[in-house]
Amino acid sequence: MTTDDYDEYQRGRDKMTAHRKTPDALRSARWFAPDDLRSSGHRSRIMQMGYSPDEWMGKPLIAIINTWSDINPCHAHFKQRVEDVKRGILQAGGFPVELPAISLSESSVKPTTMLYRNLLAIEAEELIRSHPIDGAVLMGGCDKTTPGLLMGATSAGVPAIYVPAGPMLRGNYKGTVLGSGSDGWKYWDERRAGNISKAEWIGIEGGIARSHGTCMTMGTASTMTAIAETIGMTLPGASSIPAADANHIRMCSESGRRIVEMVWEDLTPARIQTHRAFENAIAVAMAMGCSTNAIIHVISMARRAGHDIGLDDFDRMSRHVPVIANIRPSGDKYLMEDFFYAGGLPSLMGRIRDKLHLDTLTVTGRTLGENIAGAEVYNDDVIRTRDNALYQEGALAVLRGNIAPDGCVIKPSACEKRFFKHTGPALVFDDYPSMKAAVEDEDLDVTADHVLILRNAGPQGGPGMPEWGMLPIPKKLVKQGVRDMLRMSDARMSGTSYGACILHVAPEAYIGGPFALVQTGDLITVDIDRRSIHLEVSDEELERRRAAWQPPPPRYSRGYGWMFSRHIRQANDGCDFDFLQTDFGEAAGEPSIY
Template sequence: MSQFRSSDWFGKTGKMGFLYRSWMKNQGMPTDLFDGRPVIGICNTWSELTPCNAHLRDLAEAVKRGVYEAGGFPVEFPIMSLGETLLKPTAMLFRNLASMDAEESIRGNPIDGVVLLTGCDKTTPSTMMGAASVGLPTIVVPGGPMLNGKYRGTDIGSGTAVWKLTDDLKTGKITNDEYLAAESCMSRSAGHCMTMGTASTMACMVESLGMCLSQAAATPAVDSRKKVLAQLSGRRIVEMVKEGLTISKILTRDAFENAIKVNAAIGGSTNFIIHLTAIAGRVGVDLCLDDFDRLGSKIPLLLNLMPSGKYLMEDFYYAGGLPVILKELSQELAMDAITVTGKSHAENIKDEGICYNNEVIASYNNPIIPEAGIVVLKGNLAVNGAVIKPSAATPSLMQHTGKAVVFETIEDYHTRVDEPELDIDETCVMVLKNVGPVGYPGMPEVGNMVLPKKLLEKGITDMVRISDGRMSGTAYGTVVLHVSPESAIGGNLALVKNGDLIHLDVSARRIDLLVDEVELERRRLLWEKPAYHTDRGYVSMYQRHVQQADKGADLDFLVGNSGSVVTRDSH
């Protein structure tokens, strides 16, 4: 008899076996599918409300073909899908809920291995967090980026173009009709953002961790080779089950360190820090915020891709994709780290890693920027840390002192930012409070505040901006994010007042409020903690249990893993 986990369901005799097999057979499944072959769960985050994942039904069929070819039994199941483009108040609020959905769906069902179909940015970390908590053999099939946006003879990048076009509309450089026309030009095929936003960053994270087949990260969603990769992934997961190659054997300390270095080299999203930290917490790898600075901040930028550069993910794929980055960085990486293929990165890219366009992918010895990884800032304004992405920032603002212009909430910002009488100029520092994990709740992508209209009209394109929120990986600017502790729980960000001087020094890793401790203590005694947004349901649970950004914003009771054992039968 099979020793696979699924045999505890389908291998049983008597009433229990009858029940488990019989109800599955109402889908037209023949008896020999229950003969002890590996059962492969296909965890699908398909949803028409998650546009980036709307093509995943087709991808699931390709995975099934591969599973059948390798002698497995594929079963597709849905979990909560998270689209940053539509879901309010923010998809990040529900990342941990989706991870719970994935975890319990995987654990509670007769599955021996799992294929995660992902796309829009939160669907990747949430499914990986859930799968890591269970610990079965796991492989990821990233959904792939859209084709390059094309607008009036130029390439435009998803997200990144939104910020620029919105600024141009606000200042009268383009008309509303032109603005509307660009919508269709930007999003012209299935797939996720084709900039190095968080979705692309997550796909590259998966490949650098060794959790998907080589080239899977950059292959466009509508390229026929994406379906080939899905089919091959279906074959491979069956072999992984037979080999006992579980997710915990791949997600080692070396794998996480590789991912941090690769993220720096590709100019990846700052959201990467929160998601990678949360995944590490599920497998017991102790990542701290300082690791991202120590390991990544000195890594050169090799990828010339929006928002840190010129090109888009389709160009990245044609130039050779992530294997080229791995090869260029090989002296920095643990190239012997095991991957889903059962082989190391070095073995996987032995016949790959050839660069076909040096304008898109630079060499290690001739990088785009010598040191470009995400920098961790600390100081009295961020005792537990904050982050900034130098590759997307303005060099002249990397050391700056300015007067704070404070917005207490996102609603306050929207109400006042374009008021002509707002006391602000380009030397000021924009401060947004109460958009952290607890405060919003859910930590939305609002940290890259659009500049006041009167400054845009002067030609100002960047200012120092600080918040306890996040920003889209497609965004750019001198933006300090993830301030921890956040303002809603009494971090010093809550104490900032209009006119206070704030000093940013990226090279010194400092972000400081230039107010003496006596005055801060006086303000602290007067500060009142905001009420929770609700006493109902998941949001109530989230606000009371979410950890701070520097800990990955996971729920405190989900850290660690609980394994794949189900202790009770249901009948």
């Protein structure tokens, strides 16, 4: 820490201790404190619900933005956990108010929850902005809920703390440990090959998800809650606690107590989410063997906080931070429950502390370095030492070339090394249904050297950029024993997925990016070490194809989808709405009190 950094840090600590808010300075006081008719109406309506003024006057009003629903298994326990959060808020002298928000169940929402991440961000921001809220507890965990809630709370600007849903327990079938998603894909290929019966498959379905909570592999859910912790928005260790563990209940009540103190300290997201905090997030993501979705979400979260984080930051960090979390799908054995027992995220951060800015502030009021001081690793096979890393570079790599001038992404830590340098012919599909039908055709003209292409599946083309990027291996090849091949799309893939999948091609084909010009039989060359991808077609031929290209018909003619299509940005810019980013314009002021 430099002298300037230390002085800034100390000034922040002094402000929290010496310049605490007084009750009259609370945001909620604008609604309830004035002796006028309008405020009398506000007070009367609170009393209508059975609360006496002693319960809420002069106390911080804390919004609990809860993404529970009856159809979201990842958040099934939030119906009870919200009571634990309320208990903590009341213990600390605050007044809790639960504000439900859209749930975004990854396993149920079609075409993709990514279509609605920004809708959750808008809802969270406006719930806070329009109500008499002094601070917020954000309850999420399923993939898009973490970035959505944090983006909204960041834009709203009040003190906020994040409560992760936590990973579910390990899966189990006939004594075999199963991991969410990853083993689903693996065993489905075995069923397609005729090696697993229908009865066995039903057993796997029932054993792979045994409790409430998010996917227990290092998928997008665990990646994003770990990132929330790294940037300082959760209590230390919160992201690793299994959903069914009693530690999770205690974490919820402690978060409730802490948010009340954060309000008095005026500890807002802007003070926590610095550029350096997001650099920490990228470093930790690489060490975890993170989901490829981290790139899109971290870019959008950072830009909401006013920081210009982009693809180059991820690629730069990937060159220097090894993968040390032996968690599927990058790892070969362990799951998030094992990660928690091994010491969790604080222990992993302790092993890469020289790659982190330890002076960044967190919701505890302490620095990241203070939070992880003394963290120990209890299993060196789960959280590896750096000289015994799973993969000596970071989990992700950003490729660029004439087919993806604004970049595309691959996860080298989860694919066969023979694809690190590869040239093969393209086999192109313009939509998901035709691809899905073709790969089941055992007469399909395809080899293991082909590059399967799915396009028109990006932010606008999907719509919403669905998780279609882990294209199925053609059944013909599966029966031959092939379990990986190069696949390329402008879609995303689940963080629980694996394989040589090139994703997030930008600009997407639907808006006329060069990806739209690829034809079956074209040779594509990939070189991960050189971070390059090249379509072996002359510039003159590409120009001829561009002149003949016709844009697809619009996906929407009304409603939210219509708005989404006109304002969504591309994958390399985080897929936020243009009108919600900080460079678009100033946010509206506080609501008027008439």
